[in-house]
Amino acid sequence: MELRHLRYFVAVAEEGSLLHAAERRLHTSQPSLSRQIRDLELELGVKLLERKARGIELTAAGRVFLDHARLALMQIEVGSEAARNTERPHKPGFGLGFLPGQEVIWLSEALRIVREETADVDVTIMTKSSPELANALMQGEIDVALMRRETRTAGLEFRFLVKEPLIAILPSHHRLARHKTVKPEDICREDFISTAGAAPVLRKIIEEYAAKIGIKLKQTYDAETLSAGMSLVASTGGFTLVPIYVQNSLLPSVVARPLHGEIPTIDLVMGYNKSNTSPLLKRYLLRADELASYGPRTQKGSFRKTEMPRLKRVQPGR
Template structure:
């Protein structure tokens, strides 16, 4: 996976072999072929100048990055068993938002406190709000949940919702989906674990005057995509979900005025952590870098 990530980021087998991996190109090519055989799909395709990711490769790349981060975290945790106990700082993420925000958040935290153990917690938004109120998480990226006694929220970005549908759906050929089209299809609704998203969708449906056929509830983003693929239905998700698309589904924008959902950073006002204060002082930097990365991912997706 390290070899695959290097080739994907360099856009060239030669450059990846010489600049990043210090190995021979034929050996690197064999590693990539072995990986594609293991995964069962083609991840890269050769171009006149270098290589390009296939749709499956784009999906695999995001998961591969997260997997390597988890491997590194596991190695670090194993090494810590032989070292004295040190401070901990817990950062919470909505599933999938790590792709955009994790690397920059870790960079800032390591610069501020290199000896502090950083623990990552991926949960639903209500679960993250609960964990913040209970003091189990120091800071989290989530929705503006209610009730949230004692929590402070900082606005990060506002994301438009996009339509998720099967690759072979009759609406897949359209550049944008009209609200009236949604009303004619099976609709996969966010479950109780995403009440803010559900409220945004319901408000949008009322505003445009449609009734959604909410036949199924999805427990999470991955479950929602699986239901879309298996039922032939549609769902609405924040645009960042495009980073997690499974190969059998695609995303399309909505036509007209598009509903949006806010991503917030939250912390408990009673938390006296010095690292939390240092981290919050650099929120603007986090937003700038995160927004840049999100724009890059969107351009790659558009290709």
């Protein structure tokens, strides 16, 4: 078995399609990719994938092997980076990760804690989806992230920070926008635009909320980002459900309204890798309660300024 077999299998599993994996991720032909997967299955002695009309599905063995394959590739990458770092001059660094838009609320306080713990440090800021932040933590790209409590997170630990209520985002001219709160029985008649394509935890919260109060959401679009979701809300006349922090970055053509009755919430947590031995991370975690108490004070957008250490920004993902 070679590393390329693991990379090919993970790409196919994540894309859900041999063709998409071959063209988008691996830049090879589909027949060649199919042969590589068959070779892997023959070596393992089990079937990993089932070919379906709309793509592929993992078998029970494939689901188990996927987690181990991902972990093996991550360990190789971490080991390779560690080896490369031995040839570079040592420079203290600390990586902070945020969900897109959350850094507006949390960055100043997070940087204050870093600055008070050590003055001479290069801070890297990463803004990505929660699953991408989990991968970055597992691969050692960042030290701590404000994210969701993801499930496929080998070696990660989470500290609870705050519960964020979900709110409805509507076009500013929508008939329901004139109400102070939006009733579930009203929104279930409208077109629902999901922004949880890259946010499995948010998707689960919304599904559980709809099932609990007995409504069925009419999903018409599935946006990959919050900004795309708001654009679709404005252009189609539909609505979406998002965590409350999104109200800090609304488009002028949409409005936020609280939900009437029982309000669903989603946890924001601080994630870190248990195997990370950074002394700065250990000191940072001892002050997690400061972040937890800071969040509720800034939910409405009252943010403090702080002196900034040297920063490197990593461009956000999808």
